[in-house]
Amino acid sequence: MFRYLPRAARSTAVGSASVRATARGRYFTSSAASSRQRTSLVLAAAAAAGIAITYKTFFIPSIKADEGTDKYPGTKQPSGQKLISFEEVQKHTKHDDCWVIIDGNVYDVTDFLEQHPGGAEIILANAGKDATKIFKPLHPPDALDTLAPSQHLGPVDPLSMPEPTEEEPTEEELRIEEARKKLPPVDSMLLVNDFEDWAEQILSGTAWNYYKSAADREITAAENQDAFRRYYFRPRMLRDATHGSLNTEFVGMQTALPIFISPAAMAKLGHPLGEVNLTKGAGKCGIVQGISINASCSLDEIMSAREQNQQVMFQIYLNKDRKASEALLKKVTELGASAVIFTVDAAWRSKRTRDVRAKAAVAPPPSSKDQSKSKAPLGVSQAISGYQDTNLTWNDLDFIRKNTNLPIIVKGIQSVEDAELCVQHGVQGIILSNHGGRQCDFAPAPIDLLYEMRINKPELFDKIDVMMDGGVRSGADVVKALALGAKAVGLGRSFLYANGTHGEDGVVRLCQILAEEITNTMRNIGANDISDLKPELVGPAGPWVYGNAPPWAGKSKA
Known part of the structure; x- marks a missing residue:
C-alpha cells in the first residue's frame, strides 16, 4: 500500500485529486498549498508510494475478514454513523494490529503487511497516522477497493484530529523549487x-x-x-x-x-x-x-x-x-x-x-541485532516486480x-x-x-x-x-x-x-x-515518405570499401 522514499528524494507532488501548478512551478493542490504537515518519514515515503498499489490492484486478492465484528470503540452520530477517534487510531501501530487513515477514513491493513512489495516497515512507520499525503499523490482512486469491506473501518472523527503544523521545507524541496524557477518554457x-x-x-x-x-x-x-554512431546515412540527391x-x-x-x-x-x-x-x-x-x-x-x-x-x-x-x-x-x-x-x-x-x-x-539492510529480512531497502524496480513469474516458456x-x-x-x-x-x-x-x-x-x-x-x-x-x-x-x-x-x-x-x-x-x-x-x-537523405526508407540509405560508418559495404550497397534503383 505504501512505498519507501528517501528523505533526500521527496516529491514535490502532494495529495489531492485536484492538482494545479503554482507560479513557482511546483505541483501542489489547493488543500496542500496552505499546509506543509510533513514528518520526515511521511515525506520519505511519498515518491515511492505508487509502487505497491499497481501490484495490489492487479494481483492481490481481497483479504477475507470476519464480517460484523465490532473491533473498536467509536462515537455514533444521530444518523447511526460511527466516528473513530484519532486517539483510538493511534493505539493500532503494531505488526499484528495496524491501522492507517486515508482521506478521512480508517483502514485495517494488518493482513496486508506481509504482502506489501515494499516491505511492512514503511506501513508500520505510518501506522496510527494520517497517511493521506503519502498515499494520494501516487495512487489511483480505486486503490483501496480491493480491501475487504471489514477492513474499511469507518470515518475518523474530524474533531479529534490534531491541527496541522507548518514545517520548514527540506533541502531536497528547496533544490527542486530553485530548479523549477530556472526551468525553460517547453518551447525552448x-x-x-x-x-x-x-x-x-x-x-x-x-x-x-x-x-x-x-x-x-x-x-x-x-x-x-x-x-547508433556506428551507422551513417548514404543520402541520395535531386529528389523532390x-x-x-x-x-x-x-x-x-x-x-x-x-x-x-x-x-x-x-x-x-x-x-x-x-x-x-x-x-x-x-x-x-x-x-x-x-x-x-x-x-x-x-x-x-x-x-x-x-x-x-x-x-x-x-x-x-x-x-x-x-x-x-x-x-x-x-x-x-x-x-x-x-x-x-x-x-x-x-x-x-x-x-x-x-x-x-x-x-x-536511507533504508540500510537490517543490523546484526535484527536479521529479519526487509524489502524496504530494495529499489523501486525490485519492489514492483515481486509478482512476476520467472518460469516463462514459449x-x-x-x-x-x-x-x-x-x-x-x-x-x-x-x-x-x-x-x-x-x-x-x-x-x-x-x-x-x-x-x-x-x-x-x-x-x-x-x-x-x-x-x-x-x-x-x-x-x-x-x-x-x-x-x-x-x-x-x-x-x-x-x-x-x-x-x-x-x-x-x-x-x-x-x-x-x-x-x-x-x-x-x-x-x-x-x-x-x-x-x-x-x-x-x-x-x-532523399526520402519523402516512410515507405521510401530503404536499407541502401544507411550502413556501417566509414568508407564502404574492401568488404565493409553492406550487401545491398550499390544495388538501389535511382
Whole structure:
C-alpha cells in the first residue's frame, strides 16, 4: 500500500485529486498549498508510494475478514454513523494490529503487511497516522477497493484530529523549487536530451534514480545509445523534397509518427498526473502508447483519458498466479486495447544499481541485532516486480492467446533465432529490446540486432512486424532504424523525463521535436515518405570499401 522514499528524494507532488501548478512551478493542490504537515518519514515515503498499489490492484486478492465484528470503540452520530477517534487510531501501530487513515477514513491493513512489495516497515512507520499525503499523490482512486469491506473501518472523527503544523521545507524541496524557477518554457526544448538534462535537476532523487537506473555498471544502457554512431546515412540527391508524410502502421495500428511510447512504469514519480499525461499527449500527437503493467495510474483512468479511437498497447508480465493474468488480459481486451505486449527480457530481476543505492542510503539492510529480512531497502524496480513469474516458456504465448484475441507483440527479442521462433509461434510483432539496459550488462544493442537481422535474415521483415527500442535520442536514430526495417521505434525514458519536467505539454513537445528531426533527416537523405526508407540509405560508418559495404550497397534503383 505504501512505498519507501528517501528523505533526500521527496516529491514535490502532494495529495489531492485536484492538482494545479503554482507560479513557482511546483505541483501542489489547493488543500496542500496552505499546509506543509510533513514528518520526515511521511515525506520519505511519498515518491515511492505508487509502487505497491499497481501490484495490489492487479494481483492481490481481497483479504477475507470476519464480517460484523465490532473491533473498536467509536462515537455514533444521530444518523447511526460511527466516528473513530484519532486517539483510538493511534493505539493500532503494531505488526499484528495496524491501522492507517486515508482521506478521512480508517483502514485495517494488518493482513496486508506481509504482502506489501515494499516491505511492512514503511506501513508500520505510518501506522496510527494520517497517511493521506503519502498515499494520494501516487495512487489511483480505486486503490483501496480491493480491501475487504471489514477492513474499511469507518470515518475518523474530524474533531479529534490534531491541527496541522507548518514545517520548514527540506533541502531536497528547496533544490527542486530553485530548479523549477530556472526551468525553460517547453518551447525552448530543442533536443530530446534537453528533457533529460532538466529532469536530472527537477526530479526527486527517487524519481531520477529509478528512471535513469540500469543493470550493474550500466554498460548496456550506454551502448544502446553509442551503437547508433556506428551507422551513417548514404543520402541520395535531386529528389523532390517538397511533400511527404510520416504516417505509418505497425501491427494494424495507425500512427501519425513512426514512434511509440514504450511501456515505462511509475510516471507519477515525475508528475502527479502520471500516465494520464502520456495518454493525453499521445492522443494529441496521434501516436500509440504502450501502457506499463506497473503504471502508477489505474488502467481505468488511463483508458478513460484516451481520445476517440485512440489506440494503445498493454504490456503484461505474467503473474505467478496465472488466474490474475487471465483476469487482467480479459479486462484489457474489454477496455479496448489494440495489442498486448508480452515482455520477456526481464524474466529474472536484475540489480538496478542507482535505484538500489538511492534506497539503501536511507533504508540500510537490517543490523546484526535484527536479521529479519526487509524489502524496504530494495529499489523501486525490485519492489514492483515481486509478482512476476520467472518460469516463462514459449508455451506461454498459447496462454496469452487463449485469454485475448488481441495481436501479440513479444518485447525483448535479442537474437535472430528467437525472432524466427516468434514467427513460428504466430505472433504479430516483435520489439528488439534489452529493457533499456536494465536486463544485464553486455546485452546487444537493439540497432545492432536490427542490422544483424537485415544482413542474415532479411526475409523475416516480410513475415513479422519488427520494432525496436533502446538508446533512441533523436529523429536521426529513428530514421536509421526505419531504413533498416523497423516498422516503428519506441522511447520510454525520454517520455518520462518530458512528463516530469513539463507534464502533458512536455509529452507533446517531445513528439514535435522528433517529428521535426525525422522529417528533416528523411528529406535530406532523399526520402519523402516512410515507405521510401530503404536499407541502401544507411550502413556501417566509414568508407564502404574492401568488404565493409553492406550487401545491398550499390544495388538501389535511382
